[in-house]
Amino acid sequence: MRPALRRVWGMVYRHLALYRRSWPRLLELAYWPTFQMLIWGFTASFFAQRLGNGGAAGVGVAAMGMLLSGVLLWEVALRTQMGLAVGFLEEIWSRNLGHVFVSPLRPWELVAALIVMSVLRMLGGVLPAVLLAWALYAFDLFAPGPVVVLFIANLMVMGWSVSLGVVSLILRHGAGAEALAWTVLFGLTPFSAVFYPVAVLPAYLRPVAWALPSSHVFEGMRAVIGPDAIGPDAIGPGAILWHELAWATGLNLAWLAAACLLFAGQFKAARTRGALLSIGE
Amino acid sequence: MDAIVVSRLTKHYGAALAVSDISFSVPAGSTLGLLGGNGAGKTTTIAMLLGLLLPTSGSIRILGHDMARDRFAALARMNFSSPYVALPHRLSVTENLRVYAHLYDVPNTERRIRELADELDLHELLDRPAGELSAGQKTRVALAKSLINRPDVLLLDEPTASLDPDTGDMVRGWLERYRAATGCTFLLASHNMAEVERLCSDVLMLKRGAIVDRGTPGELLDRYQRDGLEEVFLDIARDRRPEMVP
Known part of the structure; x- marks a missing residue:
């Protein structure tokens, strides 16, 4: 194995070993995604029954699909973002950063390892919820086809960008900023069009929403699921809005580049201030 | 050949001066002791040697590598405890x-x-x-x-802190054997003066970020006319210069 890959594997192994020895951490992975899915699933199921009974066939099913897709896909972004940020925080909590950064591990190799762990954490958290949604509500997240993978990929990249921003703030402000790891992306939920179209937002907030990759993903997701019975501007079921995916991808590249620059700058600033040794204090 | 070469190293934290224009070198296979009270600049110096902290000015070369430009090549052959x-x-x-x-x-x-x-x-x-x-x-x-x-260069910060005398002695003996067997260069920061006398071939005395004296343990004992490094440490900490020592 090449030395760089081995260093990345070393950090991944460090986190896998941690999870192997800590069942609360394993439980926490799937706890919130599963509960979110259950709450929203039953809510959506209730509305589906009511709307279905009202005679608007298909509306209830489409609404349920949108809600559950929204919940599960947003959990992809949340779990990915938290996975990376919490991985970094684990090094601070264990006061291990001093050892890590005097090894030949490059900062970008640490980020690569945290990205691998964020993917594993996301899968460990969201997969059980996806399977449970299928078992309880016969809801198949992947029913629209391979395009869902593109949605997921875009939301993961957004999660990494937000996380690198959070890690940069932790490097700047110390462990006192760790609460951001759990809150920043939640704060973007209202602007991400997870459960409703951007058009619902007041006009002055729409530019904020359109600047987020997630808004484009969820607009695309609703179109794919089949909103033919939802609203006057509906597109036919199964339509893939490639321009929304293109916007999401372009915005993701821009935000990721900005986050990388911010991280590089704050890492250098932390070395100037000596924060890498004292950040846990 | 010198394993560590430090030239005019300075570190400011804002207005505070942590390390002031220090220069020293450590020949390969030898052990340099960094001695000084709290706030003398030992930890700051070690952090800069490890690449954890960027100097305000000055340069560090370890095993021939410039730590400002090529620190990962050096870090692969170093370690820290x-x-x-x-x-x-x-x-x-x-x-x-x-x-x-x-x-x-x-x-x-x-x-x-x-x-x-x-x-x-x-x-x-x-x-x-x-x-x-x-x-x-x-x-x-x-x-x-x-x-x-x-490692070819090992930086040790209080390596035997918290060890009982028997285990501490075992560790010191093991470090001596490791150095003899491998030619490893040690840089040791310690408050255990007996440890410094036993392990170090040279000692730097730091105070308020500056080097105030240096030499082999024997030279320092002669200069201060003391029986142990602890007394030398106290003389320096209390600003008693060699000519003032009774």
Whole structure:
């Protein structure tokens, strides 16, 4: 194995070993995604029954699909973002950063390892919820086809960008900023069009929403699921809005580049201030 | 050949001066002791040598590599031990050593871990979580971590802190044997003067970020006309220059 890959594997192994020895951490992975899915699933199921009974066939099913897709896909972004940020925080909590950064591990190799762990954490958290949604509500997240993978990929990249921003703030402000790891992306939920179209937002907030990759993903997701019975501007079921995916991808590249620059700058600033040794204090 | 060359190293934290224009070199295979009271600049100097902290000015070369431009090449051949920097608590000792074996690209990882366990008497600790060890056991494990890559330069910050006299003596003996066998260069920061006298071929006395005296332990004892380095340390800490010493 090449030395760089081995260093990345070393950090991944460090986190896998941690999870192997800590069942609360394993439980926490799937706890919130599963509960979110259950709450929203039953809510959506209730509305589906009511709307279905009202005679608007298909509306209830489409609404349920949108809600559950929204919940599960947003959990992809949340779990990915938290996975990376919490991985970094684990090094601070264990006061291990001093050892890590005097090894030949490059900062970008640490980020690569945290990205691998964020993917594993996301899968460990969201997969059980996806399977449970299928078992309880016969809801198949992947029913629209391979395009869902593109949605997921875009939301993961957004999660990494937000996380690198959070890690940069932790490097700047110390462990006192760790609460951001759990809150920043939640704060973007209202602007991400997870459960409703951007058009619902007041006009002055729409530019904020359109600047987020997630808004484009969820607009695309609703179109794919089949909103033919939802609203006057509906597109036919199964339509893939490639321009929304293109916007999401372009915005993701821009935000990721900005986050990388911010991280590089704050890492250098932390070395100037000596924060890498004292950040846990 | 010098393993460490430090030239006009200075570090400011804002307006505060932590290290002031220090220069020194450490010949390969020797041991330099950094002595000084709290706030003298020892930790800041070590952090700069390790690349954790950027100097305000000055340069550091370790094993021929400029730490400002090529620190990773040097870091692969260095290591560091300090009881004040922890290892992940929930990981077992073996898992911790495996992590660092990967980070330092150590061949034959499991064999190297067994060697270290033999040499530092760690066998009973290998499967225990690092966080459940006593302070002395943690220090031994930290030392094993610092030797995992068979370093050519080893920076030791209080390597025998928290160890009982018997274990401390064992560790010091092991460090001496390791140095003799490998030609490793040590830089040692310690408040244990007996340890400094035993291990160090040269000593730098730091005060308020500056080098106030240097020499072999014998030279310092002669200069201050003292029987032990602890008295020399107190003379320097209390601003008693050699000519003032009764």
